[in-house]
Amino acid sequence: MRVSECYPGLKVGYLILLEKTHLIVAGHNRTAYKCKCDCGKIVTRTALSLHPNAHCGASFHNRKYYHPDGMSKDGFRKVYTTWYKIKSRCEDPNDKDYHNYGARGITLCDEWHELNNFVKWYWEESNHEILSPKYQTVDRIDVNKGYSPTNCRLLTMVQQSNNKRTNKIVEIDGEKLTYSEAARKYNIKKDTVRWRYLHGKRGWDLVDHHDSSKVYVFIDGEEMTLKEISEAYNIPITTLYHWRKHKKDRCEFETKVHNYKEEQSIEHEQELQLS
Structure with missing residues (x-):
């Protein structure tokens, strides 16, 4: 292009002219412009080297x-990379994941065999923000169908892991959740939720913290935690928690505590007499 045709803000090919500068070319001082490529790279080009397909020089611009x-x-x-891996696991029998995809009948649609179509879909689906495959992945809505624009969406890796066929779904307060x-959501260990489910627990029992240090009840007019009651009356924490859960009435719970203490005293006296 002629120098007179160049100015900051002009877009030429893949380049946007930012500011005027100079370059030494073959010992001569040439008028040049600092430019920003669509790929984000900053380069300097002489005005005469700018043409309708000008770019930063990266090889992928020529494809x-x-x-x-x-x-x-x-x-x-x-x-x-995402497109290539999808295509490989659906169509290449030598791919390590082929048995979970291509062998199961999971295919890549004809439209997405053309990379350009996949790039357009991905760009729009991601709201023009491309994250690392570690954080952003293509997920099939119906896991028994193939890869296509109507059956795919972009999810984070956490969302993707929650969508696996092997996930166990539990219901808590009417909401269906994975382990x-x-x-x-309830700030508890995943293994704890799994163990409780496998042992017959359901609903709130799956995520109840059983935190004896934060459960307060009244004994003889004094407010105490289950832990304090356990230490004062020599009653196992698990027993107290069970009573607290099933004996909603305060007086009934208090009666259970006193009866337990009396029973322990009687048993102790009997042991002394026998000895």
């Missing part, structure tokens, strides 16, 4: 791939 404005070179690479979701 016949769709490259949306704003998608960086690194972002394009991530999308390409992991329940553990995160």
Whole structure:
């Protein structure tokens, strides 16, 4: 292009001219512009080297791939890698995951055999923000159907893991959750939720913290925690928790505590007499 045709803000090919500068070319001082490429790279180009297909020099610009404005070179690479892996596990019998995809009849639709179409879908689905495959992945809505625009969505890895066929679903207060979701929501260990479920617990019993240090009851007019009652009356914590759960009436709970103490005293006296 002629120097007179160049100015900051002009877009030429993949480049946006930022500011005027100079370059030494073959010993001559040439008018040049600092430019920003669509992929995000900053380069300096002489005015005479600018042409309708000008770019930063990255090889992927020369390929016949769709490259949306704003998608960086690194972002394009991530999308390409995702597409390649999907295609491989659906169609390559030598792929380590083929038995879970292609062998099960999971296919890549004809539309997505063209990389450009997949890139367009991914770019729009991600709201123009390409994250690492570690955090953003393509998920099939129906796990028994193939990869296509109508059956796929972008999810984070946490959302993706909650959508596995092997996940166990539990119901708490009318809400259906996986073990992991329940553990995160109610701040409890996942293994604890799983163990309780396998041992017959359901609903709130799956996520109840059983925190004896935070459960307060009244004994003889004094407010005490279950832990304090356990130490004062020599009653197992698990027994107290069971009573607290099933004896909603305060007086009934208090009676159970006193009766337990009396029973322990009687048993102790009998042991002394026998000895």
